[in-house]
Amino acid sequence: MKRLAAILATLGVPLGIALGGLSANAFTPPGPLDVNAAVEKGVAYLDTRQNTDGSFGDNYPIAETALALISYGVRDQGDYTTLSAARQTKVKNAVAWLLSQQTTNASDSNGVFGPADEYPTYYTGLALAALSFSKGTNAGVTNGITAGRSALIALFQGPTHKPTEACTTVTNWQYCGGYNYDFGTGRSDESNTGFGLTGLELTGGVPAALATLDVGWQRNVQEIASNTHATQADGGGSYQPGTDYTPFVSNANDTGSLLFGYGYDGVPAADAGVQAGIKFANDVLDVYELTKATRDGVYHAATNEEAACVPGANGCHWQFEGSSEGGYHYSMWSLSKGIGEYVSPNLADTSNFYAKVADLLVTQQSADGSWPQNGRDDASVIGATGFSIFALGLAAVPPPAVSGFTASSFHSGGTCSAVHLSWTNPAAPNYGGVQIVRRTDRSPNSPRPPRRRTPRPAGTALGSSRCRRPVAAFRCGRWEPCC
Incomplete structure (x- = not known):
């Protein structure tokens, strides 16, 4: 911490170091x-x-x-x-x-x-x-x-x-x-x-x-x-x-x-x-x-x-x-x-x-x-x-990936389809989730844009806290939790 009295400057000694090839960005940052x-x-x-x-x-x-x-x-x-x-x-x-x-x-x-x-x-x-x-x-x-x-x-x-x-x-x-x-x-x-x-x-x-x-x-x-x-x-x-x-x-x-x-x-x-x-x-x-x-x-x-x-x-x-x-x-x-x-x-x-x-x-x-x-x-x-x-500070660490993700259809016919989505959240740390995207590029007749869901805490299914293994279904444009 600086005092009121000025301190004599330290004299720099020329080192004659060449600057060519030096880059301040030439490092691999820690994770x-x-x-x-x-x-x-x-x-x-x-x-x-x-x-x-x-x-x-x-x-x-x-x-x-x-x-x-x-x-x-x-x-x-x-x-x-x-x-x-x-x-x-x-x-x-x-x-x-x-x-x-x-x-x-x-x-x-x-x-x-x-x-x-x-x-x-x-x-x-x-x-x-x-x-x-x-x-x-x-x-x-x-x-x-x-x-x-x-x-x-x-x-x-x-x-x-x-x-x-x-x-x-x-x-x-x-x-x-x-x-x-x-x-x-x-x-x-x-x-x-x-x-x-x-x-x-x-x-x-x-x-x-x-x-x-x-x-x-x-x-x-x-x-x-x-x-x-x-x-x-x-x-x-x-x-x-x-x-x-x-x-x-x-x-x-x-x-x-x-x-x-x-x-x-x-x-x-x-x-x-x-x-x-x-x-x-x-x-x-x-x-x-x-x-x-x-x-x-x-x-x-x-x-x-x-x-x-x-x-x-x-x-x-x-x-x-x-x-x-x-x-x-x-x-x-x-x-x-x-x-x-x-x-x-x-x-x-x-x-x-x-x-x-x-x-x-x-x-x-x-x-x-x-x-x-x-x-x-x-x-x-x-x-x-x-x-x-x-x-x-503490760096933000992305949650571990979920495991056991499966998707299976349980309804066919009509204009809407429903799909079971299931996954297992990581045990430690106790959080995780999936991102769900509905792709329209494979359904050219569908005008809907992609739908995204943000990660959910462990033990929840898109808002439900009763599911051990989170499961969700997409029915006619909306997501519904189910167990």
């Missing part, structure tokens, strides 16, 4: 089962890292505990009762500890997680995200979310701030509409803003008044020609408006946060800023595909958008953040969520962002299930693992 196995393996690693008090981690336990809970939430898809008894206990203990870190007094900082003078925006945003995955685990979750939302609204740099800030994104372009580390006034950055907005979005949405101001601030932080405060015009997101510290300009982390910020604020996909951001974000993922041996966060140091190339190669203006900043896995999360606000994931398409995210993360996972920390912005191994699982 859905591979993605889900990686998530399970990552959660199994987290199983071993819980402290005796229920927390996770050492240096940033609030953030690390929140990311661990998000990981369990990804694994159980928001229903902790589907976890094993041992994991349910871990989740409950972690939630109880996390809630104990929330301020509950009547001060202006009421509702924040952690000390009000430390990282309340980061911690509160992540804690709310974690609680959004942990419904039903603790009687205090609902009140914790309510108080946390109030705290994030009070931390927002604008009229809702405590103390109140009357500002506009034109006059006060450096900060109005974003988030600072804490309640200090007159400062915002994209990293804090991203976590603040995420906490609000996952617990009921970003309030309209905040979204309106935040759109203006996001415009001010994007490196695009229409932004008079920009120092570049490549479409990337920067840490702060007008910054000229190159590792903070058009970097991977902040571009992802810019995009999901636009998405949470309701900016449409056709917007020029959104389109430029998506292009830049995909360039970042392409750079990552070309540099799997390095696995470091990147930024772009040239005026205009540039296709992926290997940092350090002749003529390439992409640069690695270096060990001080890093943030590779933080950026995988922000890019996945940012592009995902506007583009549907497609694991089978190597040009799709999600196929790249899955490929990059699944191929890097350590034998113990963790992902390695990359610089300060990943926070820790637990942080890197939590960001990776949050970025991956």
Whole structure:
């Protein structure tokens, strides 16, 4: 996580790597089962890292505990009762500890997680995200979310701030509409803003008044020609408006946060800023595909958008953040969520962002299930693992095929025919179905178009729950269940 003080840039060493023949799409993406196995393996690693008090981690336990809970939430898809008894206990203990870190007094900082003078925006945003995955685990979750939302609204740099800030994104372009580390006034950055907005979005949405101001601030932080405060015009997101510290300009982390910020604020996909951001974000993922041996966060140091190339190669203006900043896995999360606000994931398409995210993360996972920390912005191994699982999610796995499908006529004569259709659903997982299409190409006298039926749950026959072996009949243009 970025400090207020700038850190000396890491000097790039020319490597003289030839670019000929390199392709960011030259990989075979993992399958859905591979993605889900990686998530399970990552959660199994987290199983071993819980402290005796229920927390996770050492240096940033609030953030690390929140990311661990998000990981369990990804694994159980928001229903902790589907976890094993041992994991349910871990989740409950972690939630109880996390809630104990929330301020509950009547001060202006009421509702924040952690000390009000430390990282309340980061911690509160992540804690709310974690609680959004942990419904039903603790009687205090609902009140914790309510108080946390109030705290994030009070931390927002604008009229809702405590103390109140009357500002506009034109006059006060450096900060109005974003988030600072804490309640200090007159400062915002994209990293804090991203976590603040995420906490609000996952617990009921970003309030309209905040979204309106935040759109203006996001415009001010994007490196695009229409932004008079920009120092570049490549479409990337920067840490702060007008910054000229190159590792903070058009970097991977902040571009992802810019995009999901636009998405949470309701900016449409056709917007020029959104389109430029998506292009830049995909360039970042392409750079990552070309540099799997390095696995470091990147930024772009040239005026205009540039296709992926290997940092350090002749003529390439992409640069690695270096060990001080890093943030590779933080950026995988922000890019996945940012592009995902506007583009549907497609694991089978190597040009799709999600196929790249899955490929990059699944191929890097350590034998113990963790992902390695990359610089300060990943926070820790637990942080890197939590960001990776949050970025991956659970991939949709098509149901297994049904077996024993038969079709036989039981009526003949007249103008209508009836056909028995029978099949056996798969035993595990307990769902399945068939698609039924009436072909008109073999019945030239029939004017009816093809009829399709969607898959049905196990044990049903097109709406009936009484059939062990689903059977259906087509009679005179309509489907009827029968047993």
